Amino acid sequence: MKRTRALGRGLDALIPLEDQPGGTVFMCPVDSITPHPEQPRQRFDPQRLAELVQTIKEKGVLSPVLVRSQGEGYQLVSGERRWRAAKLAGLRQIPAILREVSDREALEISLIENIQREDLSPLEEAKAYQALLELYNTTQEELAGRLGKDRSTLANSLRLLKLPKSAQEALERDEITAGHARCILSVKADQQESFLKAILARGLSVRGAEELARALNKKPQKPSIKKRELPPELAWVREKLRSSLSTQVKIQHGRRKGAIIIEYYGNQDLERILKLLGLSPR
Incomplete structure (x- = not known):
């Protein structure tokens, strides 16, 4: 009976072991393996890698990596973290399964394995989804269905x-989160760089970033009267305050009275500004 290949069901659904020749595990020299150049995961968490190294030292590599022939050696199809940890643990050989797969199949397996493990960074996951869309020449809705994901999850990632x-x-x-990133995307393109700088300079939470984005996206009211130019000395004060406080500052100047308006975006931002002004409550 012919099998249908499917996404989101693990590696056996992609390349069933019993349908491929040479499915036995063999001990492969660690130094004969090279990583896949299009591996979606670009960063490996040092702490988690160190934990895996310790586990391998104590119990060995419990799950074989998947490789294909390349020149006189082998190229990883899946299992790069295990391979890296085995090298760090000082192993000379690692259990492996040899599969003669095409470039397309190797990329497919690598992408889906990493997505299923759910330990990619947000950007790595987005790149993996984009690569699968291009690989299958399909729509977001169809890919989401085949991966067992919500379409909105896939769209937000992309x-x-x-x-x-x-x-x-x-x-x-990790200076910002995916939540911060979505806030950045919610403002105009020509404001996104300065918006990022504001998030980093103020140490804004996602909620604070959302409030700042709402303020930036709010349509300004049309002034009923023509604005009067500030005297040069007050314009200088305004710019110094903006620079020192990293926020919007307005000065209203009249003949007999005026006002200085300092904007803040959430309680966290208010506390930051008060501290800069020496007014932080004890």
Whole structure:
């Protein structure tokens, strides 16, 4: 009976072991293996890798990696974290299963294995989804169904690829979260760089970033009267305050009275500004 290949059901659903020749496990020299160049996971958490190294030292590699022939050695199809940990543990050989798969099949297995493990970074996951869309030339809705994911989950993940490069780098360095990233995408493109800088400078939570985004996206009211230009000395004060407090500052100046308006975005941002002004409550 012919099997249908499917996504989201594990590696056996992609390449059933009993349907492929050479399915036995063999001990493969660690140094003869090279990683897959299109591996979606680019970062390996040092702490989790160290824990796996310790487990391998105590119990060995319990699950074989999947490899294919490449020149005089082998290329990893899946299991790079186990291979890296085995090298760090000082192993010379690692259990492996040899599969002669095409470039397309190798990429497919690598992408889906990592998505199923759910330990990719947000940006790595988005890139994996994009690669699968291109690989299958399919729609987001169809891919979501085949992976067993909600379409909205897949769409929100893919939106991260529209972030400016600086925001993508901040997300990869864990300086911001995926929640922050979605806030950045909610403002105009020409405001996204400065919005990211504001999040980092103020240490805004996702909720604080959402409040700031709402403020930026709020349509300004049309002034009923023509604005009067500030005297140069007050314009200088306004700019110094904006720079020192990392927030929007307005000065209203009249003949007999005026006002200085300092904007803040949430309680966290208010506490930050009060502290800068030396007014932080004890």
